Amino acid sequence: MPSAPHQPKKSKSLFVCGACGAQFPKWSGQCSDCGAWNQIEERRVPVESGRRAALSGYAGAAAAPAATVHDLTELALEVETRFPCGISELDRVLGGGLVSGSVVLLGGDPGIGKSTLLLQACTALAARWTQEALRGYQHPVLYVTGEESPEQVSLRAARLALPRAAIRLLAETSVERILATVEQERPAMLVIDSIQTLFTEAISSAPGSVTQVRDSAALLVRFAKQSGTTVFLVGHVTKDGTLAGPRVLEHMVDTVLYFEGGPSGTHRLVRAVKNRFGAANELGVFAMTDRGLRQVKNPSAIFLARQAEPVPGSVVLITREGTRPLLVEVQALVDESPLANPRRVTLGLDQNRLAMLLAVLHRHGGVPLFNQDVFANVVGGVRVTETAADLALVLAVQSSYRDRALPLELAVFGEIGLAGEIRPVPNGLERLREAAKHGMRQVIIPKANAPKGGIEGLEIRAVTRLREALEAV
Known part of the structure; x- marks a missing residue:
């Protein structure tokens, strides 16, 4: 038949x-x-x-073997295996070092220094490999380049004066070939530069498409969890600053890092927006030099490079990025507007919150700004998202509007409510200690954040209402 x-x-x-x-x-x-x-x-x-x-349907699902269900009390509590990569600022952002089997996604604008930072991290980890052996791995790092040729990576390493003999390099874009090579090499850290250039042979779409990026990342994540190798994925960003590719890519990885700072500037900020093994919103500060990225151990001293004399519209804010208190300068410029709708422009701050604070300043402070253009900026390219910047922003606007300068040794922090009250913010004592360490002599803070014993060398003015803060300056 x-x-x-x-x-x-x-x-x-x-x-x-x-x-x-x-x-x-x-x-x-x-x-x-x-x-x-x-x-x-x-x-x-x-x-x-x-x-x-x-x-x-249900009948077909019931024919499949049942999965194993665990009780949380039966599972052994194992401490996650961490090892520092050799760059302390990067270790800080990662939560204390590299975690075995984790996947880190690093995004940033073209030319900002993503490849340079990872190349320096590879050499630093390789130097640590020569000092103490990392158990279970055959090599310290494997750098997979999909955008540049091996000669270009070697030239960059020579320009940065990095030991090239410690880096193992692979020029490949096929995920299947990469995983086959990695299984032989067994590196402690795998760098993929970049995820948009990879493709899997199981899908016919072009590299960089949504399907290719998602499935290629899924294969790498599965390999990292099974082998214990730490995987770094370099990702491109779109015009609005978000990571290119499917949004699910950020949910698949363990840590998402953003490289901030303009290519023309000298400082680079690495910010953690997601971290399953550490604090989110942690910040690492670097300075771009002719020898690559140099760590900035005391970023407050750099962001506080102020004028020799006090100028109107400038005040020091004691903010907090992750676990680190940070002193930055907040500037405001208030000028008469020729437009029917005055402009509200912010750099490093929330524009909607500025509009809300101006309304509070008018209602509870008696300062009318409905016919004034207001421009606000955080010096150094730092992006402040916490509400502790409210009081500093309002005082900077008031200073510029009245054309009266605030003292150079004054620092402030505090959240402002719609009723004109000054609300406390977390970790007030650490902020005050950071201000005293950098030579501040006066602070204006919420009353609930005032320490009982005070801080030596620091005059603390605790306020509860917006009018009290305006009268204090």
């Missing part, structure tokens, strides 16, 4: 959002789940027959 001819599998169109992975029966310009525009693409998926689809 002749065999039946082979019937090709039927397929249907399915529209999937590349940002969040939501599925839709038809195409639309905006994803209704995440709000992203022009991210929905068409994909072909096989259609199961009626009998097979009916059997794939």
